[in-house]
Amino acid sequence: MIRQGMAGAFAPGKGWLSGQVAVGLLLLGVAACESGTANPPVIDGVASVGGVVYLDIDGSESLTGTDEPVEGARVRVTLPASGTEVAADTTDDAGEFLMEEIPVGTVEVELDSVTLGDTLLAVPVDSARFTLGAEQTLGIALGVTYPQLSLAEVRTAAAGIPIFTQGVVLNPRGQAPGGAVHVVGDSVALRVLVPPAVLAAIGDSVRIQGRVGTDLGQPALLDARIFRIVPGARDVDPLTPSMGEAAAAGDHGLDAALVEFTSGSVVSEETVPEGFLLIVTDGTDTLQVRLRTSQGFINGGIPSGAQILRLVGLLVPNAGEDTWSLVPRNTLDVRLGPPPGTSPS
């Protein structure tokens, strides 16, 4: 729209004679000369910017069905170069925002980092600069995310910060004590404490959101949520340390790791509330093996000296001690042979 107005033919100036006198002269004078001044065309076109702010759960940097709305995020419309804010809105519980009556022009749309706090990060976009034309509505999805850390970084991160990480599941929830899911990435493993009913199978490639914390004296992800990216992504090959190394896993970077032994023997067995506790050794040191009845280990009476044919499990810290136990995930993880000189039972 052009705003136009007809100012007086002779607008008053700062001269000695006012415009009225000039008009009077015209009238007296003689003849009318056409006159009129148009105000400048005013750009009063407006545009709208709306959309959603989502938590980029799957790390795709675009809005997908997996992602979740973010409430309370402040979205700003600013001028390029100067960053001057021309409009802002805060997302509702559906993560949606809408700004209307924005003056047309080239703008940038961004998340107000203040409302994101110290932990959330805006998902980077290729270009945040848009040209808003008159009566246009710009729809835009703005992602936020937590810092994406590797498992090794998580183990050294400050406690309490929410993060995203990725790894391969070593065990379904329930196969490890305390509702933990062990995940491994590169050569580092981590215990991830998740609520019940989390679907995660061995070998799944997962993205994990959680809060850095400690459990059983070791770094762990607390209050975690696991999102399967690729189910059954790969086989998981256990590590093969010595039992001495496994018993002191913290000193050898083996906390939460999946390890396997194919030799050694049982030293002793005792009954504990959760099942049986085996003490095994391969000559380097002894290692506790926790056979839980919940995992199907219901038959005790393993003789001392029984040969270890295959023993696989997760290394779990012992509460209050600086030692680790091996926790087999299920009965398939344990194959024992009779002590030397006895017939197989």
Add this chain to the structure above:
Amino acid sequence: MGVSAQATAVSDLTGSVADGFGDPVPNAVVSLWRGGSATGREVVTGRNGTFTFPGLPPGRYDVRAEALGFHPMVVRGIAVRPGSGADVPLRLRAGTPPVTVVDTMAAPQGGPEAQRWLEELEFDAPADARTLREVLGVVPALDREMGALGLPSGYTTVTVQGVPFRSATVSPGRQDPATLLTAGSMGLVRVAPLGPSGALGLGAGGEVEVFNPYLRSGESELFAAASFEPLWAGRFETGEGLTPSSLWLQGRTALDLVPDSVRVVVGADFHHVERPRPPLFTQGAGPTGPGLEDSDVVSAFALLDWDLGGGSRFDFGARVGSRPAVKSPFPLSWPGQHSGLEAQDVTVGTGLVTGVAEQATLSIRGGFTRSARSGGEESWPLDPSSPLLVDVASGDRAGVAPQARGEALRQGIFGSVGVGLDAADHSLSAGLEVLRSSHELDPLAGSSLWIGAGDGFTSGWVGAAARYENSLGARDFAGTHFAFSVRDVWRPNANVQLELAGRWHQESLPVEDLNPSAAWYSLTGIVPGEPEATATGIGGHLGLDWLAGNGAVRVTAAAGATVDETDPWLFAEALALDGETDHLRVLVDGSGSEPWPAFPDPADGRAAPSLLLFPESRDLPATVYASGGISTRQAGLTFGVSGIFRRTENLARRVDLNRTSVPSGTTEAGRPVWGMPALQGNLLTEVPGSSRRFQDFDHVWAVLQDGWSQYLGVTVSVERREDDGVQLGAWYTLSRTTDNLPGLWAGRPELAGTTAVPGDEDWSEGTSDLDVPHRLGAVLALPFPLLEGGVLRSRLQLISGRAFTPGFRSGVDLNADGIAGNDPVFIPGDGVDGLPDRWDCVTDSRGAWLERNSCRLPWIPYLDVGLSLALVRLGGANLSLQVDAFNLLQAYDTTVDDALFLVDPSGGLQTDGTAQLPSLRTNTGLGGELFDSRPGRMIRFGLRWGGGR
């Protein structure tokens, strides 16, 4: 039917010549022609001012009276009937023939550049001009010429008899019968500046001299003169012994090819000037090193006046002129572009006047005019070691702003048909005119360059540069003008004359060639209207001339309105800025750029198209005026008081639509800062594009029609004209010129309309750049006591110094809106440190924004003296020696340092309010001389032969 000339009875034509108060004028030369014939008789009035042409056959005669100190006057179509004769009272108005002085209302006060250009400009009056109206047709030509030079156009105001004129479309109602000139009398119109112009006119401010080549039968005139400026004072003089000089040769002669029927007047002017070459151009093509620069200005004209008999007459006139480009130090241009301006002009006009009834005449006129202006063909590389440049670069003298307006070719054909009717006390005329003018104008030529710091300009300089890219060069278009005018002069009695006139004018422009950017309109939501192809205006004039109190008091009054045409440069710019032409802006960091003077690498800059949106509803510039005067003669002295009011509306301003919708910050004083400031040495500019609302565009100019200009002046005068040859006159004019058009004088139209100061709706309003509040002049002419026939003349003039607005250095864009020079200064409440006391204009504005043109330079005095000595009578004419001394007080105008605050490059950008700005420091050199191009005292020796008086 014309009056038959076959009657055998003869009669006498008698008459009297008087001045404006009815007192007789002795020794006036009165010429008589029959029915428009080119030849005639001539007598001289006696002491009682009377004359007689005895024994005339019946018919229609023209009478022309001319006397020293008066404007010539012509009365046409006097009927001499058998036995009854005729009695013709002629009343002359004071003046100085043959020069008609036209006041350009202080136009040359704008600085040395303007003055220099004005010195070198010539303007053609139509060779066939026979009326003042046609003479004044030069004014728009003057305007356009000035516009072509980047000088303000549409601004020259010509006043004659207290009535301001400012248009080619001058109403015929404003023709003053007392100033009617004979056929072909206008051969050359030259703008003469104050100072060494050769003019001894009485105008205040600038003058337009109209040289009248009118010669009587068989008469010839030659003038040869040489001038020297031994005291050339310009700072760029190039060495000892280089004295600027010039040589004038002028000649003209009237030949009766066929006695009583065909007369030819031919003339030629040659003006050779040698001036010091500015050291700016001591490298490269052309003459190098210290020396004098030649330029030759030549022109020639020829007029043919043919009495066809039967009351009909045919005339033909032509004039050609040429002026070469002259190297000039400012404005600077990029090498390879133009540093000077050359001009070629051709004007041809012809007409036929015939009587169609006893009291009616029909006239048909037509002609062709062509005016070409272009930059010099030569490429003149600049000398990087020139002190002019180093001066600008060193210290705190940031800023060079070259403006090269490129080529301009204008040509047009015109025609008119008019009828005249004399009945009873009325003299009625009406006419229809058509003008078809074509233009080839390139308003986008040239580059601009601002320098913040540099190492002698050879490398490592820091600054900013800009130019238009993809420009297709000159835009050509043609416009058509129609006008219909009617005028009546009523003389109810011998002492009263009333004049009433009206004029209708229509202008057509090819608006269909405008190609506005669809993208822009789509983005902004502005719905463009259809520009009007035609614009119409009506003007009129009412005039009164009343001799009251038994002739002791003369009262004149006039009022009216005129309508001007659309500025063709503006239309050409609208054609050029159509969205295809990018405006390139480059910040130069001095590290990887080509050494100056090469243009920085365009790849380092930002290019986006500029637009100029031509107004859809076109309102032609319109002027109203009113003037009045009263004069009386007492004891041989004539006292006069007169006043003029003029106001022009609808002048073009422009506003940048593509500025960001909200500022990036606001200073404590309230100045909005739009883009992101970038400190380039001691230059402050914006990060290119940071102030743009739509990044896809650069400046988008909307042309407003809210510009206005107003003049109000009162003049008191006293004159003495007696038979003893002693003439004395003194004048004082108090005036005030206001407008809302800053930058116009500097050729920067973008400054008008874009300046805003918090709390002030339009800072632009105020004292005009052209305001000259006081003009005092005195002339004295008296017989030279030592020699018979010698006349000594002198002129003294004092005019107010130029007003200026203390601000920032050239190129400093303090509010980062992409336009340098539109930033008023805020005077802190505790004043400005280190400023000399004389700048009360600044210190009086504490805690406020400094108003436009609030400061003023000192008075400018001019003194010219001339001496004419009649030597011998040679070949029937006088040979006289003429010695003139011009500018004896060595008056000059200069380019002053108008920066009140300087950018301090060491301070970086600092937070001021919510904005980022550099720290500023006071420029204690405010008002000092930046560039001195003052002329020296000039002495001219000339020999004049001819004339007869």
